[in-house]
Structures are given as structure tokens and as C-alpha cells.
Amino acid sequence: MNVQNKRLPGGGRIDRSYPVEFSFDGQKMAGYRGDTLASALLANGATLVGRSFKYHRPRGILSAGPEEPNALVTLGTAGRREPNLPATTLELDDGMVAESQNRWPSLAFDVQSVNGLFAPFLSAGFYYKTFMGPTRRAWKVYEHFIRKAAGLGRAGTEPDPDRYVVRHAFADITIVGGGPAGLSAARAAAAAGARVTLIEQDFLLGGQLLAERSDGTAASWLNQVEAELKSFETVTLMKRTSAFGIYDGDVIGLVEQRDQVGPPRTGEARQTVTMLRARSIVFATGAIERPMVFANNDRPGVMLASAARTYLNRFAVLPGRKIIVTAANDGAWRTAFDCAAAGAEVTVADPRAAPPAALVAEAARLGITVRAATRIVDLHGGRAVRGATLAGPDGQFEAACDLVCMSGGWSPTVHLTSHLGIKPRYREDIDGFVPGAFPANRFGAGAMMGNYAAADAIEDGHRVGVEAASFCGKSAPAPAPSKLDLGETVTTMLRDVPSAQRGKAFVDFQMDVTTKDIELAHREGYESVEHLKRYTTLGMGTDQGKTSNFPALSAMAALRRSTVPETGTTTFRPPFTPVAIGALAGRATGHHFKPFRRTPMHDWHLANGADMLEVGVWMRPWFYNQSGADVNEAYVAEMRNVRQAAGLMDISTLGKIDLQGPDAATFLDRVYANGFAKLQVGRARYGVMLRDDGIVFDDGTTTRLAENRFFMTTSTAKAADVLSRLEFLLDTAWPELRVAVASVSDEWAAMSVAGPKSRAILAAAFSSLDISDEALPHMGAQEGEWKGRALRILRLSYSGERAYEIYVGATAGERLWSHLLEAGRPFDLKPYGVEALGALRVEKGHVAGPEIDGRTTLDDLGLGRMVVGKRSGFVGDVLRRRPALLAPDRQRLVGLECIEDGKRLRGGAILFLPGSKAHGHGRGRITSVTFSPERGRYVGLALLAGDVATEGSEVVAVYPMKAETVRARIVSPVFLDPQGERLHG
């Protein structure tokens, strides 16, 4: 077990009464509750924690937040394996097992670090210039190796066993950021009477105040405000929660991490995504410190100044004993002060000629060596920094060190405010980008507006908190927050001009982009920041360039001899920090991916050996096991039984629509291609609807129940579309028609009894009803009651047999189904499934989905005759007459009969004329097939070019995927009972 040799005896916000064990690359280490993995690693003296993307350079911990480019680790194993996690954001958990990445065989010795030697060749975009030969396919080979070398962590391939939840939430005001600005904004808004949600990604509130001494004025300010906020029950504090994106409709995407300390409660979500709809949003997201750019600035032991201070004051870790602080601004000096006070030997190298006297005096008091007009030009050391070469007024000199703290100034965190396309605005005095104009309901405060000092942030936050509240109509007086002065002097930052006379000076640490790469991109004309990004991959890593964006574009601005605002930034996109895809899906996984739709007879089907089939979201019986060993055996048996005796089919999935009103008949007359006005009460009619473009939309039957009342059925697939279409026409096109349409699809259980014995079965089942052919002829309808439930019997046939569609109130569906089977047993009534249904309709030549494919017209489907006489004025009538839709060689419906023994037809086979070469698109295709017990061979429906579709002649059906070629004869699509005697007999 390592000792925490860098941990200070006292101070910090860690819970020393709660020691925690974890391991890193198999090595056991200790830390405390309240640590991050990063702070614990530092406490244990681990400086080398990762390898870079391209050159596999050794890397340490740069930051103390989500901007971390280097310290990425993998947690978990198997289904729980999660790569690329910044150690700086991981709340230390007892038993945590972390692995470093992108190295082999080990972090200390990584074979691919030889890439470093090839660095001269691996310049930005080198791969665009080579790997093109010797053959066209060469890239396949090179790519194999390139892919292996690229990528960072390795993901697991097993399913994720954990649970996620997506929530919907609402608030008056959402405040993003729990630093001084956000806290004081929340306090003000709550006091004003608003419902407030405060979002903080860290597991502690306080933001940069957490970098202050844990026993100082900042801490007491924090405690006081936090207590105040907890006293409002209108305030929701969400810690461990990242606002990952702002979306249209003022929807904020939040992802919340489960409290990582302590074991998960069973069934508890690992992460929760919240879709928060807020009336007003306050952004208080702070600022991210910029690195400085000099040779070998990526060595382990180089850290952002504010991060070092955070490790010292928040985590009681002093990451170095011999420290160089280099910065072009006042803020970073406070790191030097605190480190010196903690006992480190500190040198400050400030490029400015004359740093403020007050700072110099304080430094002297603390025994800090101050070097003005001095900057670092190079660093030494491999896996840990050992020393620096500095350049000062009197030339270059060397200095030993084990930690370098740098600050190139700050970049306001304007990611979220840019998500909705509002371009950030350059603010000269802070040399940084702040949010562009806000819409009336959004506000910004504190460092993210460029108002860096805590005192200003607090004042700022209070002001916008009040404004946001009054925007939401809440304006109770809000007392001013107590003051906090950290004695910060925030001077204008002196731009850090990237310099790299020798060695590699990194701008994007993770993507290994150096100043040389930027120069090359510029030289080759990739000088737009967007080209720079795409050519060098700058800012495209897991950190999305949070630290590299500004240094890079200021470097490019310098090369272009233009200004930073002219050069501009790249586009900020969600998510602000990466989000697990599982969290976005929440519980809509596995069976819950899409809801199931079940018919009233569903359980019966399962209990009686049905093999079920997904049809859209519906579950339908495909076939019944007792009918045969497999589907092919079963469907033929079920077909035979329908033709010889009778079958029972669950057709509850049909779309069902109730139409009523004085103008219902007129309406139907317009929406169907065939007429309905003259349909008699008590009769049903098959109808076809067209789209406005004249293509067939859907078919079904509609029954006239009364003068002003109709009952329409649609195909299962189109049910919702048809209803919406009817409503559309009534609401927008013909509002004068007095018609009401309502879906009754769920209202009715529907089943069809088909077969020669169907009437006898109905007679037995409904002794009280008269279902004689006189009372209920073909296409007739009857209404009645069964066991107190409404009952409708329509005499319709899809199979070509005498058949009845029986509709009963859904709650009685399963009872009636069983009752019919009971009554039908003497007549061999057996259930049949979707496969047999399809086969029966093919034998009868009825078109369905495969023929109504969204490209066929009435005439193509042989239904042209439905439009009798000079009928017009129905939907689609005009455009269906377009020349291409009337062309004589259009493919139209024919029947095909296999004329080669032992062979079969297949749907999807392409049709050619005998003797013609099987090439191209053929003259048509087979759409549906079945084995026909009637004909004793395979028959099928096909769409075949009209100019060759003459009955009696032959075609060749080619199916290359099975190397099949079979001859077929063109026949009438109606293979069974063309006169329709069975319907009556």
C-alpha cells in the first residue's frame, strides 16, 4: 500500500474519519472521502497517469475539473467497463479500480511511445498525403493499423447491467453553476419568491471558492449561503449534476451522477437524465484557466495554477515541494502564496516587466523568489518534470523543480450559452469571449461574463437573480448577500504568445497538437479555425478543447496577422461534458424500447401455442404450433382447414374508425376513390383511398350502420395515418362538413370466422341471431348484443371463403373467442395465424402491403374499375392521371403459376421474358407467393410490365441470391373461385 506522502497533516475538505482504499493499475492506494481520484493519486505521489493520443507521451494531471485533457482512466470491468473518465471528476469511491489507458504493456513503459521518434513524419494531416498506393485497396491494410493505434480507452462489448432513468422537470428559474455567482443568484431569486433549481456538476458547492483555504472567509461565506438556501423549500440543489446542453424550447439537459460514495441501493439508477423546462435560465458557469504554451509544457508535474491551489486547499495535497509558478496575471500569484505558506519552495516567473508591487511585497514576505520579465522556454524530465529553462532579462538560466504551475489567463465558460447558436462576443479588457446577446429570459453572471473577482461575481449573481425572478413575475424584496473580499486584483491579462523555439510546445494536450502543427495548417491554407480544427483534430478530444481552444485561435490569429475576434472560435456543441448513451435512453431499453400493443385475445394465443410475431408495435399470432412443426407446414394446414372447414382469426389489430354526421356520406365519397354515397344502410363496401399524388394510400371496408353513421376499417399499419388524414381534411380542407371521426380501434375485439362451415358455426354460437343469407347476405352487416356487450357481424371475406367479421366490446373479446371455438368444435373450427391469412388472400388475389408499396396506382393493382363512370372529385383523382401513371408499360398486377415441377416461386424474384438476358431491373417482380393447396403448386402475385402481361404467356423468375431460375405462367391473380361462389355457397 502506498503512503499518502503528498498529503498535508491538516486542512482541506476531505473527511479524514472516512479513509478509502482504491487501486490504480493494480497498485493499492489510500485516500479519503471527499477526494477525487485525481487528488488521491496526487496524494499518493503518482505523477504519471496517462499517455497521449498520438505520440503516447507521458502525461500527468493538468487540472482539477472537467476540462482535464490528460488524466483519463477506465473504471469497471465487463458490462460495467467505462473508458476515458477524467480522474479529476471522479469522486473517490471505496474499492474503486482504475486503469490508465492508451499504453502497452504498461504506463511506465509504452511501446508506442516510439511514435515520438517518428514525430517529424506524423505531422498534422500526414495521412492525407500518403497510404494511397500501391493498389486501390491499399488503404484497407494501412487503416487496420491506424485504427488500432488511434482511439483512447477500450469499451466493453457486454450489455450494461446498470439502470438509468429519464425524468421530466419544470422550474421558474434554473441556475447553472454553484460558485459564488450562482449561489448568490439562487439566494436572490428564491428570496424574491421564485421556484429555483441550482445545478452544480461538482459534489460540493462553491466553485472556485473551494480553492480558497477551507478555514477562511470564503468558507464561512459559503457555509452561510448554503444554509440560507437550504432554508427555502422552493430551492432544489442538484449536485453531481452537469447541464450538458441547452436546447430549443428552453429545455435544459441535465445528467446526474449517483452519489458515488457508499453502495448503490438495488434498483437505483446509476445516472439520471432530467429534461428541465425552465421559464428563465441564469448561467453562472465560471471560467476555465488557460495553460501556457512552451516547449515540453506537457510534462507530468505541469499544472494549471488554480488547480494546484485547489489540490492544496480543498484536498490538503501539496503536489510539489520545489515549485515554479509562471503566469501573466495576478490571480496565479495566490497559488504561489498558498504553496509557500504550506512550506513549498516557490519561484514566480512573470513575463510582465513590473508585476504589481503589492504582490511582490507579499511574495517577499513569504520568501518567494520573484523573476519579472521572465518566462519558461523549456522543461526537462521524462515521466516527471525535473527542471526548467527560463529566459529572463539577463538571459537564459536553469532551475530545478518538481511542479510547474501555469496560468495563461482565463476563458469564460460560454459553451452552454452558445448551444442555441448565439455566437460569443470578444471582450477586449479580459482578452476572452463572453456570451453574445441573451434573449429576455436568460442571464449570465460572474466569471462566465468576465467578472472574475469573487466579490464581483457575488454582486453580479445577486443582480441577475433578482432580474430573473422578476421576469417570472416574482419580486419580493431580496436582501443583499453578505460581502466577501478575497483581496483579488484582477488585472488585464497579458496575452501569452505561444512560443516554441525548440521541442514540442503543446496546445491541445489530448490530441497532441503542437504549435508546429498550427503553423503547418496555416502554411497549407487550413487557416479558418474550423479548418485548423479539422486538419489538426485540435479540440476534438474528450475535453472538446476546453483548455486549448483559446491558445490555439490566438496562435492562428498571430500567424494570420489578424485579431482574435476576426479569427473567431469554433462552434460549441452539446454535450458540455460527455454523457453515457444509456443515460439518454433511460428505461426505454430491452422490452421497454417501444411499448407492446396486445389484442384482447393475446393471452389466449400464448396459452394455446401461438408463435407470436411483431407487426409494428402489435403482437400477432404468426401460426399455431399444433398446426405443424414449422411455419411452412403450419400455414398450409391452417389454410386447408379454412378452405375445408373453418378457421378463426384474430383481426383486432385492424384500424377502426367511427364516422358520424349529416355529411359523413359526402365525406367518404371524397376520401375514397370509389363511391360511398349510395351505400345502403346495413351494407358494407370495400374501399380504396389514394394520396393526393394519386398513389394508393390504404384499403379497407366501410359499413353503413345508419343514415349518418359509418364504421370504417383500415389496414393495421396505416390506422393512425388514416385517422390523422381524415381529421386533416375535416379541419383544414372541408371544415363545412359536419362529420365527427373517432378511433374505436381499442374499443372492439375483432375476429373473423372463415370457411364453408362458418355460417353453421355462427348459427350455433348466436342462437338468438338470424344469420341466414337473407338476413345477412355477402357484404351485409348486423348489429346485436352478446352477454350485454355490443356486437357487430359483417359478412366480409378476405380469404375467398364464406366469412364473417365479428366485432364485440373489447372486454368480452377473449370470452367470445373461446365461445366461438367451443361452438365451432363440431365443425372443426381452428384458429389460424397471420401467415395463413396472407396465403389465403394471395390465393384469392387480394392485394396487401407488398403490392400497396406506396408506388402503385389503382390501375397497377387492377382496381381501376372501382372508379365507375365519370366519377371524380375524390382525393388523388387529378394527379393519378399524370402521364407516367397512365403509361401502358407500367407494371401491373398479374397472377403467376409455377410451371416447373419441384421448384417454387419466391417473393422478390425479378421477372424476365423467356430468352432475354437476366440483367438490369427486369420487366417486373414477384410481390407475394404461397403454396396453393388448391392448385397443388406455388402461385404468386406479381407486378409485371403491362405491355408483356398477357395471360397464358410465360415469364422467367430469377432469384440470384439463391441462384434460382424458374419458369412461370401468367394467369389471373384470382387463383380461387373466380366467380365467387364460395362466398355464397
Place this chain on the structure above:
Amino acid sequence: MLRIECPCCGPRDHDEFRYGGDASVRRPAHDDPDPEAWYAYVYVRENPAGLHREFWQHVIGCRQWLVVERDTRNHVVSSVTFARTSQA
């Protein structure tokens, strides 16, 4: 999520609605025989980068067809009315 304020149900996520496309095109009378009129109605679109009058049906709600005025550049909704009462 766009938020669309249904005149009778209040503001809702747009996935409660079904999109119906450009509402500025005029549907010819049901018995208008002119192919050009139907061609224009079915196919020709102004497709403005800016204010767009469009149909939405509150299909998982009151089922009313609505006319929404929305800026296609930033999705700001400026008006929502019932299709029945709004004259296109």
C-alpha cells in the same frame, strides 16, 4: 424539444404533435380538375428561411389541427391558432 402552445391544452413538447408541413399552400377545391393547381399544392414549396406557416396536429392531446407560425432559423414560435379558425 420545441415547445408548442396548443390553444386549448397549453404549452407541450413538440413530440405530442404530428407535423403537417407548409400551411400557406392552398388546397384546390375537391372537384378542381386543374392538374397545375394540384401540382402546385402537392409539390411546390416556398421553404422560407424565416417565418413559416405550418400545420401541426396535437395528436397526443386534443387532436386538433393547428397552424403554427415559426421561424425556421431559430424555431421561435410567434403564433398558434386552430386550423379551422385561421384563414390561410
Place this chain on the structure above:
Amino acid sequence: MVSPDFSLSVADCPLIQVEAWDGTLGQFESSLSAALGTGLPASVGETVRDKNLLIIRVAPRRLWLALDDGAQAPSLAIDPDLGCSVCLGEGRVRFSLAGADIASVLSTCIAVDWHAPTSAPGRAVQTSFHHVPVLLLRTGETSCDLVAPRSFARSLHDWLADG
């Protein structure tokens, strides 16, 4: 699913939908409220309870008459020149939810603000539950009913139950 903080039960949902033609709404409403002997909810989302009948306005010209279980359906003779009615009671189920956790359970199902006046007790909200249209009836401080299509009922129940 039953826990001290959340309970869920399912029942049938007798229901009649009535609708007026565009232009005849006024007459339709007066004759309907006469027939029912009660006032009607003025706007969509409002409800009126009369004994064992709950009247809900689900669209400008559309009302649902929901009957408590076992209650006798009112006899409506609607003038075909004013409007029409259709029975929807077979095709819907009614989930009854109650308990202190109800708001947080619902937040994982529907995008409705539990604290908004439009979903206060006595109000009705039609919304989407996992892509399925449901009607939320706010029955109390920590209770509500969800009226859902029967064919989806089991899926939605499973979703609620393992919430």
C-alpha cells in the same frame, strides 16, 4: 405495485364521448347539460363531477363522460343536427395512482408539471406516456388516475410498476 409511498391499481373505464358540430356548440351544450342535469366544463382540461359521473372537456367541441365503476350510463338522445356520441368504455382502462412518491414516479412517465395550476386537483391533462396518448385525471394532492388505451395498458402498467 404497492409500497407505503406509492400504490397502483387498474380498473375498467366506462366512457362515452360526445361531440358537437362546428357551429352548433351552444345549442348542443345547453341540451346536453339539460339532459344530464348539470353544468359542463367550460374549457379543455376542466372537469365537472356530478354524482357518479365525471364530465371532462377533451377538445373544444368534445366531451368525455366517465362513469364510476358500476354506475348506470345516462340515457342520451343527442339531436343528430347538433352532434353525436360514441361509446369508448370498452377500449380504455383506468390506472389509479396514489402516494407520497407519485410526483416523482410520474416524472419518469409524462412531461406534465405536477405543481402547475393546469394539473391541480380536479383538472384533466391529455398527454403522452411513452408515445401512448393518456388522460391524466388529478384526483387529489397525492393521487391521480391515468386513462389509457386497453391495447397498451399492460406495457404502461409494467413501466409504472417497475418504476
Place this chain on the structure above:
Amino acid sequence: MARYSAFSIFRNALSGQKNWQRAWRAAEPKPSYDVIVIGGGGHGLATAFYLAENHGIRNVAVLEKGYIGGGNVGRNTTVIRSNYLLDGNTQFYEFSMKLWEGMSRALNFNVMFSQRGQLVTAHSADQLDGFGHRANIMRLNGIDADILDRDDVRRLVPYLDFSDTARFPIHGAIFQGRAGTARHDAVAWGYARAADRHGIDIIQNCEVTGFIRDGERIVGVETTKGRISAGKVGLAVAGHTSVLGAKAGLELPIESHVLQAFVTEPLKPLVDHVVAYGADHFYVSQSDKGGLVFGGNLDGYNSYAQRGNLGVVREVAEAAIALMPCISRIRLLRHWGGVMDMTPDASPIICPTPIDGLYLNGGWCYGGFKATPASGWCFAHTIATGKPHPLIAGYGLDRFRTGHTLDEAGVGPSAWLQ
């Protein structure tokens, strides 16, 4: 200008990469050109290149309002396939596939065309039959295609959901081995560099704001960099076709819609093919950098905003996990949107226009990246000769009047449903 090769890299490495030249010149507009191509996307740049390469027309300018490749060519999911069903589409996209196979060498720019194979899962017997039909058409047109059963799929991509909790179980798949991906930005840069070598001016930050007419004929354009006259003008502005069409007085059957794309953090190789989910809207491949690049369905309403809504982000995530459960713990790094010109039949419009001197190349919907080389080739031919190239004969503007639409999906004229 120096050729790119391993040797040139070596030589430049020794000279500290100091001697590379610009990939294309920073050109400013001349007063007049033989041909002006509007739009510095894949299609516009390819068109310019083939105008010079195939037709010897070198006095050409490409005008780009932003930076080249900043449009859809720079934000698409890069799937390249030639598995089209309908006569006209099949041949066109296969011609494009053949051009892709030679592109890197033709341009002397490695566009990293990676023929890793694409598969689309089938979730019912009927769907698999449909794929059979498609595969038959492909084979009969000399295009490679295979039909896989459930076990084949499992062998190829074992990480998909083969469990019994899969909502839509996998029955099989259709597979095209020659399909794959390419490095999108490189396509734009490669064509730009190759066109530039022919002396073609590529002019960035130059937005076309109007057209100059001489009577009925279009003889030039107004731009943010002034008036430029031209013998012929080719329009290749993808999502903005309607905006410029309106300025020219074209009536167009086009709506602009946004499609989102997504990328995860960089990972070691996990997804070796292009995999598409046949039961819903999701498809994925892995970039050479290691990110899983994926996409889903349109946002579903007219949009000129290059961003999408959160609802679709969630739907795509749900579909992703339904197909490959292991993606659940992988983290989304970034997502964005692109504005596309959707047509009523989801097929492109590429033809001479009723307006003299104006040529149209648009309506590529979400499928135009794979078409880039063939589109440029055929559009260049059309501009040069004034007559449509035979391969695009079916892509005329008049087809909606006549009814000769090419609707692969068969969903009808609602653009947002395509």
C-alpha cells in the same frame, strides 16, 4: 505543386515541414468566369474538378459563403453504399461507388475510402424478403450483395442484441461488402486541391446574394465580394437550394430539414462495419480516430438551424441500445445538425433549369455524400454540354409534373417523412 507521397512527407520531415505549399490558393474573384459553381461543398468542388478534368473548362470559380466543406459534406455520417432498388438510382450510385474506389489516387489526396462493408438488420421474414428483392436487383446490375441469416449476423457483429429481451429480434440482414465510409473533410479538400491544380479559383467567404440577368438569361451573380459575371452558373448549395432558387425565380419541390449526427469519445476498434438498424432509425460506424459516428431520423419539421432537438437525441440513444446494448456505457461526445434539401421522392434533382444559363444540383436529402463524385461528374457534363448526362436523365425537375418520381421508400410527397 508538390505531389503527396510517402517520399514527399519524408523529405519535408527533414526540412521541418517548412516547405509545404497551400492545398489550394487563397483566390479572390476575377471579374468574369466561363462557369461559376455556387457552393463549396462536395458536389460543387467535384463539379469544378470534373469541368476541368473531363471537359477542359478551367476558367471556373467555386464560390463558398463560409469555409469549404463547412456544409453537409463536413457534417455527414459518411456512409457510402450502392444498394438502390429503382431503375435509374441503382446505376447512378454504382457509378459513384466505382469513382470512390479510384478517388484517392485520382485526386492524389487520401480520402480514406474504407470499404468495410455495410449491413442492415431485418426483423421479420417479410422484411428479409424485401431485402432479398433489393439484393437480387443489385446482383442483376453487377453490384455485390449478400443476404445473411441470424447466425451469419451473429458471427459478423456479435455485440448486437441477440438476447430474448430484444424488442425486435434480428432475423437476418442485407450486406454490401464494398460499401463503407470515407474521411468527409478530405473529400472537400482533395477536390479543392485537385481543382486548384487545374487553375480553378476557390473563393471562400463569398456569399452569393443574387443573380445578374440579361433578359431571361442568367449571366452572373451578386456576391458579398461584388458582381461576378459568368457564362453559366451551377447551383450546388444543398440545404439552401430554395433560398437561391427563389432569388433566381425557380419554383422548387424542396423543403429544408435538419438531420442530426453524433459521435462518441474515441475508443479502440469496436465497430468494424457500418451497421444499420432495420427496426428503427439508427446506424453507426467507427471513425479512424476511434469515435462511434452515428445518426438517426430527421427532426421532422422545416429547419435552417444547424442543430437538432433533445427529443431526437433520446430517440436515437434508445434505438442505439436496442441494437447494440454495449453502447449504453459509451459516452456521447458531441452532436450537431445539418440542413438538407429534402425532395418529395427522396431522390435528387440535377438538371438544366427552365432559366437559361442556370443549372441545378440539389435535393440530395440525407444521401448525397455517397453521390459526390458521380454528381460532380454528371453535373459537369450537364453544364459543359447543356444536356443532362444519361445517368441523371431520371433526376429532372419535371418528373413531379409527369409522375416519373423515384420514391425508394414509397412514403409519398411529404418531405419530412422521407
